[in-house]
Amino acid sequence: MNAPLATSGRGPRQQFELSIGCVPLRLHISDAQLFGAASERYAAFTDVAEQPINIALNDATLTASEPAGFGYEFEGAVLQAFSSGIRFDGVKNQYALDSLLRVFLSWKLLEHHGFLLHAATVIRGGRAYVFTGRSGAGKSTVASLSPQGSVFTDEISLLRRENGIWRAYGTPFWGDFKAAGSNSSAPVAGIFRLLQAPENRVAALRPMAILRTLLPNVLFFSAEAASTSRLLEILSRAATEIPGYNLSFRKNPTFWEVLPA
Amino acid sequence: MSTPATMTWQKNPALAWREIDDETVIISPNDSVMHELNDTGSFLWKNIDGKKSAAELAQLLAENYEVTPDIALSDTQALLEEMSSRKLVVSAPAAGGVSP
Numbered sequence: 545m546n547a548p549l550a551t552s553g554r555g556p557r558q559q560f561e562l563s564i565g566c567v568p569l570r571l572h573i574s575d576a577q578l579f580g581a582a583s584e585r586y587a588a589f590t591d592v593a594e595q596p597i598n599i600a601l602n603d604a605t606l607t608a609s610e611p612a613g614f615g616y617e618f619e620g621a622v623l624q625a626f627s628s629g630i631r632f633d634g635v636k637n638q639y640a641l642d643s644l645l646r647v648f649l650s651w652k653l654l655e656h657h658g659f660l661l662h663a664a665t666v667i668r669g670g671r672a673y674v675f676t677g678r679s680g681a682g683k684s685t686v687a688s689l690s691p692q693g694s695v696f697t698d699e700i701s702l703l704r705r706e707n708g709i710w711r712a713y714g715t716p717f718w719g720d721f722k723a724a725g726s727n728s729s730a731p732v733a734g735i736f737r738l739l740q741a742p743e744n745r746v747a748a749l750r751p752m753a754i755l756r757t758l759l760p761n762v763l764f765f766s767a768e769a770a771s772t773s774r775l776l777e778i779l780s781r782a783a784t785e786i787p788g789y790n791l792s793f794r795k796n797p798t799f800w801e802v803l804p805a
Numbered sequence: 806m807s808t809p810a811t812m813t814w815q816k817n818p819a820l821a822w823r824e825i826d827d828e829t830v831i832i833s834p835n836d837s838v839m840h841e842l843n844d845t846g847s848f849l850w851k852n853i854d855g856k857k858s859a860a861e862l863a864q865l866l867a868e869n870y871e872v873t874p875d876i877a878l879s880d881t882q883a884l885l886e887e888m889s890s891r892k893l894v895v896s897a898p899a900a901g902g903v904s905p
Binding site: 750751752755759764766767768769771772773775776777780783784 | 818819820821822823825826828830832834835837839
């Protein structure tokens with residue numbers, strides 16, 4: 545439901561419901577321009593779910609309750625978690641909102657045995673191929689070389705363990721490819737560390753090497769020991785249960801020929 | 806500078822760590838720095854419990870790996886000092902002992 549809720553001193557408060565990686569969220573926004581930008585940016589991720597997490601933008605009145613142990617500041621935009629909901633303050637534009645959503649999800653996913661990863665995810669044969677690496681590694685290149693409609697995301701992938709199976713979800717957090725992302729999920733076929741090279745080649749990685757690949761590419765913003773410990777537990781499990789590879793690849797679609805089926 | 810063999814050691818409680826493939830990954834949440842320990846380093850790490858001294862840890866190392874007691878003690882003290890310099894472990898005087 546995306547409709548005006550009430551009239552505050554700054555104009556009508558509107559709410560926008562979305563779901564990212566099956567984490568249901570309800571944004572409360574008074575700023576009409578920001579509401580319009582968010583509605584457009586997250587259009588593919590709108591969803592109505594039971595008991596969404598309330599996020600109040602630049603509005604302290606919705607979350608007057610006990611602090612819930614997580615906060616973050618990014619270029620003047622502030623995230624604070626409370627027992628009754630979340631506050632995003634100082635959000636001046638859709639990019640600040642997008643940043644705080646990523647930060648919030650990176651923390652919230654710990655409860656759902658999941659994490660956000662700098663990675664492009666492409667679907668092939670009903671399974672998710674997760675290509676990870678830092679900026680310039682080739683995530684957007686891989687996305688651009690993949691069939692139209694097969695790209696879940698070219699920048700930030702969301703992985704969750706559900707009923708003993710790792711699934712990759714699309715996210716609305718895109719990179720150079722400008723793909724809007726797909727609000728879908730698929731079982732993970734493998735995690736591929738991107739290495740640009742003159743020839744295509746894959747080499748299987750041991751779990752420790754997969755963990756080394758994951759750690760610098762995970763989005764995580766908590767400096768708290770318990771949260772970090774939980775993240776490390778989740779990543780270790782992913783490194784043990786998901787096949788991982790080094791993928792040396794040329795900038796053309798032939799790299800798919802060397803990937804494990 | 807060597808550390809007295811009677812001093813006990815404990816893990817820094819502010820750290821997150823995990824064993825995988827017989828190796829140990831340790832993360833310092835404050836600065837997101839990742840540290841890795843090999844097989845023998847992981848063995849010692851697991852046995853650092855706030856109660857054992859370097860000498861006791863070295864004895865365990867010698868019992869479980871093919872290494873003489875002298876070398877085990879030397880290696881254990883070197884690793885503890887390295888980990889101490891990285892703030893992975895902290896020392897405490899043994900009960901009844903005197904901290905230098």
